[in-house]
Amino acid sequence: MTFRDWYRVDRLPTIYCAGCGNGTVINCALHAVDAMAWKQEETVFVSGIGCSSRAPGYIATDSLHTTHGRALAFATGVKLARPDLHVVIFTGDGDLAAIGGNHFIHACRRNVDMTVICMNNWIYGMTGGQGSPTTPVGALSTTTPYGSAEGVFDISELAVAAGANHVARWTSYHVKELTRAIQTGLETPGFSLIEVLVQCPTGYGRRNRLREVSDMIEFLKTHAMLLSRYRKMVAEGKPVPADIFTVGEFVRRNRPAMGVPP
Amino acid sequence: MTRTEFLQGNVACAEGALAAGCRFFAGYPITPSTEVAEHLALKLPKRKGVFIQMEDEIASMAAVIGASWTGARAMTATSGPGFSLMMEHIGYAAMTETPCVVVNIQRGGPSTGQPTLGAQGDMLQCRFGSHGDYSVIALSPASVQEMFSLTVAAFNLADRFRVPVFLMADEIIGHMRERFAIPDEVEVVPRRPLAKGVLPFAAGPDGVPGFPVFGAGHGVHVTGLTHDERGYPRATSPDLHQELVMRLTHKVESARRDIADYQVVNPGARRVFISYGAPARTVQQVLHDRKDPTVGHLQLRVVWPFPEFALGEFPEAEVFLFPEMNLGQMAREAERHTDVPLVPIPRLGGELHTPAMLGKALEAHP
Numbered sequence: 001m002t003f004r005d006w007y008r009v010d011r012l013p014t015i016y017c018a019g020c021g022n023g024t025v026i027n028c029a030l031h032a033v034d035a036m037a038w039k040q041e042e043t044v045f046v047s048g049i050g051c052s053s054r055a056p057g058y059i060a061t062d063s064l065h066t067t068h069g070r071a072l073a074f075a076t077g078v079k080l081a082r083p084d085l086h087v088v089i090f091t092g093d094g095d096l097a098a099i100g101g102n103h104f105i106h107a108c109r110r111n112v113d114m115t116v117i118c119m120n121n122w123i124y125g126m127t128g129g130q131g132s133p134t135t136p137v138g139a140l141s142t143t144t145p146y147g148s149a150e151g152v153f154d155i156s157e158l159a160v161a162a163g164a165n166h167v168a169r170w171t172s173y174h175v176k177e178l179t180r181a182i183q184t185g186l187e188t189p190g191f192s193l194i195e196v197l198v199q200c201p202t203g204y205g206r207r208n209r210l211r212e213v214s215d216m217i218e219f220l221k222t223h224a225m226l227l228s229r230y231r232k233m234v235a236e237g238k239p240v241p242a243d244i245f246t247v248g249e250f251v252r253r254n255r256p257a258m259g260v261p262p
Numbered sequence: 263m264t265r266t267e268f269l270q271g272n273v274a275c276a277e278g279a280l281a282a283g284c285r286f287f288a289g290y291p292i293t294p295s296t297e298v299a300e301h302l303a304l305k306l307p308k309r310k311g312v313f314i315q316m317e318d319e320i321a322s323m324a325a326v327i328g329a330s331w332t333g334a335r336a337m338t339a340t341s342g343p344g345f346s347l348m349m350e351h352i353g354y355a356a357m358t359e360t361p362c363v364v365v366n367i368q369r370g371g372p373s374t375g376q377p378t379l380g381a382q383g384d385m386l387q388c389r390f391g392s393h394g395d396y397s398v399i400a401l402s403p404a405s406v407q408e409m410f411s412l413t414v415a416a417f418n419l420a421d422r423f424r425v426p427v428f429l430m431a432d433e434i435i436g437h438m439r440e441r442f443a444i445p446d447e448v449e450v451v452p453r454r455p456l457a458k459g460v461l462p463f464a465a466g467p468d469g470v471p472g473f474p475v476f477g478a479g480h481g482v483h484v485t486g487l488t489h490d491e492r493g494y495p496r497a498t499s500p501d502l503h504q505e506l507v508m509r510l511t512h513k514v515e516s517a518r519r520d521i522a523d524y525q526v527v528n529p530g531a532r533r534v535f536i537s538y539g540a541p542a543r544t545v546q547q548v549l550h551d552r553k554d555p556t557v558g559h560l561q562l563r564v565v566w567p568f569p570e571f572a573l574g575e576f577p578e579a580e581v582f583l584f585p586e587m588n589l590g591q592m593a594r595e596a597e598r599h600t601d602v603p604l605v606p607i608p609r610l611g612g613e614l615h616t617p618a619m620l621g622k623a624l625e626a627h628p
Contacts, residue, residue: 077330
């Protein structure tokens with residue numbers, strides 16, 4: 001088998017816009033799943049609502065496309081009732097951090113054995129580009145026409161604080177690192193969160209001076225700072241540029257977990 | 263050997279769930295339903311079942327649906343405020359045809375209302391509370407024994423019709439202690455599995471598709487979006503949407519006679535009480551005291567789909583009297599099915615109608 005065999009080919013092409021980063025993330029996820037040598041009949045993909053959450057519909061396994069923000073609660077039911085099934089969730093910044101914020105922190109706290117891939121594009125894409133809990137301060141969206149005035153959630157730090165066993169952040173540019181991080185998540189018992197910063201040229205880029213797809217990918221490439229480097233700079237008291245974001249592995253630990261197969 | 267117990271209704275409900283083979287319970291504490299969860303927290307782990315207390319009722323209902331797709335008989339229990347939160351996923355369960363049982367031990371509303379006192383104010387919410395058109399099944403127990411037996415029935419109906427089934431009890435029945443019998447075995451009607459070569463959402467002659475359990479290689483895609491027989495989203499086809507929603511509604515409504523469960527007392531009566539849940543007890547007392555063949559009683563155990571044909575069991579009826587612990591929610595439904603005058607007898611505040619109150623209603627209609 002290759003990663004291609006995991007696609008539900010009769011549903012392709014996807015609904016994603018030209019230049020969207022979500023397809024890259026699905027590719028990386030399926031490469032990682034394939035590397036685990038899991039069987040399709042033992043794997044369940046779950047999602048909420050939004051662009052990212054359409055992903056399970058393109059994968060040839062049992063899949064549950066649920067309600068906005070609640071994927072983790074559905075997945076908890078699947079995993080606890082059948083711990084022998086592998087459960088992977090696709091979600092986004094609005095789905096996970098806004099309407100699903102409470103389910104998110106409690107799933108981390110319970111440390112339920114599942115892998116969550118969050119496509120963070122700083123925007124509500126499906127509804128046409130509204131501000132989300134990760135929209136950067138000052139960024140334009142249809143609901144922040146004068147620039148977002150709200151602070152942002154750091155989704156990965158939130159997962160670490162809430163108790164997840166494994167947390168990593170990469171971008172749609174870092175396909176190798178991302179694939180490896182997802183595979184680590186799949187291997188780690190307990191709750192794993194892989195946050196992926198993805199370009200949304202349609203909903204975000206064109207309103208925020210990143211008009212071309214390549215502009216957004218260039219942004220992801222040039223503004224990503226390795227967590228280890230960031231921590232070293234902070235420890236040494238060196239000034240850290242304000243517009244960078246950290247990438248890398250935030251935590252890998254072995255807290256007691258729920259739903260781990262015997 | 264049948265075992266006899268003297269326990270409260272909520273515990274009888276939990277025992278009914280166990281007898282029916284419930285393997286998964288997710289819930290959130292709320293008065294006056296909490297004993298259902300507490301009893302299952304105690305018992306389920308010892309029977310290879312799963313009990314989990316979720317972060318809220320939205321999540322509880324979600325976990326129940328997730329568990330149900332793995333084939334488990336799954337249930338939650340709540341009361342008014344939690345029931346309101348569950349509406350989102352009750353609609354999801356209806357759309358995705360996920361069997362599940364929701365117990366509502368009703369208390370006084372709206373809002374936080376009267377947490378410790380009984381009511382029947384959620385009878386229309388359980389039928390119409392989520393957005394869009396769909397159909398569900400609702401049962402209403404009037405005794406501790408019925409808390410047990412109707413919980414078992416709820417699981418069988420949920421699996422047969424693949425809909426959310428509600429046990430619409432109330433605080434009075436939930437907290438009342440009575441003697442009841444637990445049989446060694448109860449009738450369990452399992453889900454019909456998806457046959458080989460059949461599309462996952464292609465309905466059988468009864469309007470219900472076979473169940474493609476997760477983990478069996480069906481590769482089924484389940485979505486709350488309007489979907490075709492493959493389960494694939496097709497949200498912009500007017501014909502497909504109409505066909506799907508008509509089927510979801512029709513599969514229950516067309517089986518109304520089959521689903522119906524009611525008791526008729528004095529079918530020749532001129533004056534007939536209709537009741538369900540706790541008020542049935544007052545009516546029983548009135549009939550017992552009066553021993554008057556001109557007074558009849560229709561006790562509904564299945565409330566939705568409403569068995570309008572049951573009104574015809576009383577051909578001599580000159581008036582229907584309908585005591586409810588709400589402002590006439592089911593009376594309105596009954597009224598639209600009969601030309602016989604129908605008098606709602608509403609009672610709010612948490613206390614049951616007294617026999618004297620119902621006696622007064624009889625005297626007003628001699």
